[in-house]
Amino acid sequence: MRSQRSQQLFKRAESVIPGGVNSPVRAYRAVGGSPPFITRASGARIFDVDGNEFIDYVGSWGPAILGHAHPAVVSAVKRSADNGLSFGAPTEQEIRLAELIIGLYPSIEMLRCVSSGTEATMSAIRVARGFVKRNYVVKFDGGYHGHSDGLLAKAGSGVGTLGIPDSAGVPEGMAQYTLTLPYNDLVALEALFQERGSDIAAVIVEPVAGNIGCVPPAPDFLSTIVAVCKKFGSVSIFDEVMTGCRVSSGGAQAYYGVTPDMTCLGKVVGGGMPLAIYGGRRDIMNCVAPLGPVYQAGTLSGNPIAVAAGIATLEHLDQASYVRLEELGAALETGLNQVLTRNEVSGIVQRVGSMLTVFFGVQRVIDYATACQADRGRFARWHAGLLKRCIYWPPSQLESAFISVAHTSADIDRTLVAAEAALSE
Numbered sequence: 001m002r003s004q005r006s007q008q009l010f011k012r013a014e015s016v017i018p019g020g021v022n023s024p025v026r027a028y029r030a031v032g033g034s035p036p037f038i039t040r041a042s043g044a045r046i047f048d049v050d051g052n053e054f055i056d057y058v059g060s061w062g063p064a065i066l067g068h069a070h071p072a073v074v075s076a077v078k079r080s081a082d083n084g085l086s087f088g089a090p091t092e093q094e095i096r097l098a099e100l101i102i103g104l105y106p107s108i109e110m111l112r113c114v115s116s117g118t119e120a121t122m123s124a125i126r127v128a129r130g131f132v133k134r135n136y137v138v139k140f141d142g143g144y145h146g147h148s149d150g151l152l153a154k155a156g157s158g159v160g161t162l163g164i165p166d167s168a169g170v171p172e173g174m175a176q177y178t179l180t181l182p183y184n185d186l187v188a189l190e191a192l193f194q195e196r197g198s199d200i201a202a203v204i205v206e207p208v209a210g211n212i213g214c215v216p217p218a219p220d221f222l223s224t225i226v227a228v229c230k231k232f233g234s235v236s237i238f239d240e241v242m243t244g245c246r247v248s249s250g251g252a253q254a255y256y257g258v259t260p261d262m263t264c265l266g267k268v269v270g271g272g273m274p275l276a277i278y279g280g281r282r283d284i285m286n287c288v289a290p291l292g293p294v295y296q297a298g299t300l301s302g303n304p305i306a307v308a309a310g311i312a313t314l315e316h317l318d319q320a321s322y323v324r325l326e327e328l329g330a331a332l333e334t335g336l337n338q339v340l341t342r343n344e345v346s347g348i349v350q351r352v353g354s355m356l357t358v359f360f361g362v363q364r365v366i367d368y369a370t371a372c373q374a375d376r377g378r379f380a381r382w383h384a385g386l387l388k389r390c391i392y393w394p395p396s397q398l399e400s401a402f403i404s405v406a407h408t409s410a411d412i413d414r415t416l417v418a419a420e421a422a423l424s425e
């Protein structure tokens with residue numbers, strides 16, 4: 001693998017863009033080294049400025065479920081671009097996208113399009129607060145819901161500690177209405193609601209945690225969230241920005257058979273363009289302006305090109321796609337477990353469908369605390385070994401890798417050979 005040109009570009013980028021990147025994890029700080037600068041991507045492959053061709057398991061952090069530059073998505077985007085880039089006025093295609101989503105997600109009766117997952121979760125929470133007229137929001141430690149002020153809080157020690165901001169620049173007052181609990185902790189959840197349920201506007205959860213690595217929900221975790229919200233008149237919000245149309249066409253809520261009050265979608269539903277969605281029960285969505293008192297808006301919301309990419313992506317995902325993603329995911333999981341065992345390296349592979357994480361040095365990851373026990377140094381060395389062998393894996397122990405329908409069994413086999421060799425780094 002050559003990297004000279006990428007290294008030069010990274011230096012140049014660092015003087016004009018913080019960390020050289022427009023989103024922090026791209027800077028490779030968690031694994032060291034410098035990131036490949038990308039020129040193009042096609043199917044399961046991504047190419048960099050040094051002429052390397054990688055098998056890609058980042059998939060633009062989720063959107064590229066059909067593989068990169070799927071011909072149907074690209075031609076939909078081109079057709080749409082020919083007709084104008086943005087109107088700031090309603091289009092028929094927005095209805096089509098909304099109807100497609102509502103068809104896949106029975107919990108969503110009405111929805112709004114926005115331009116990022118951050119906006120979707122921020123807006124959903126505002127709407128939930130406006131609907132129940134309470135201030136407190138519960139999130140789970142390590143859950144990532146975008147970078148809006150109130151959601152950049154994680155737990156201090158102790159159950160239901162008042163939110164402490166995770167980021168400089170977030171006044172404590174902005175996070176004081178955020179309560180955090182350990183993921184998968186039903187006892188803590190029920191205790192918190194017993195104590196202050198009548199103050200809680202909403203619970204927001206990643207129904208499969210994906211931003212601490214891939215951590216599936218414990219049995220009853222999701223259904224208990226929904227039930228406890230119902231009992232106390234709070235709104236359950238599933239943040240399916242990562243899992244939506246990823247773990248199944250109907251997201252994690254269909255996969256686990258649980259129905260939330262509100263849902264956030266992003267990543268896959270935009271097919272690689274800036275598009276995300278929040279929606280839910282009709283009575284709740286009736287609060288959104290101009291129908292109701294909760295203001296939420298966007299110049300580029302429902303952008304025609306993004307909507308075209310989203311529709312084309314959803315139209316090309318069928319049941320066969322998810323069967324295929326499951327087969328490929330299972331093959332990668334089994335193979336990676338065998339690689340760990342054969343080399344007597346302690347660790348575990350956790351997977352839901354086409355989301356997967358290899359945690360080194362731990363036997364089970366159920367929440368943020370156990371995820372943090374994973375051996376990040378070991379991961380970083382393995383990651384470097386993979387990169388050297390042209391496998392483009394997410395550059396952090398606490399991220400999920402993604403498989404696309406464009407991956408092949410031969411890709412998985414090649415990846416497993418590289419994964420084994422990389423263990424000797």
Ligand SMILES: *Cc1c(COP(=O)(O)O)cnc(C)c1O
Nearest residue numbers: 116117118144145146239241242
């Ligand atoms: C990526 C992600 C977000 C944020 O989406 P952006 O489009 O990056 O703002 C929110 N929630 C979850 C679960 C995500 O994975």
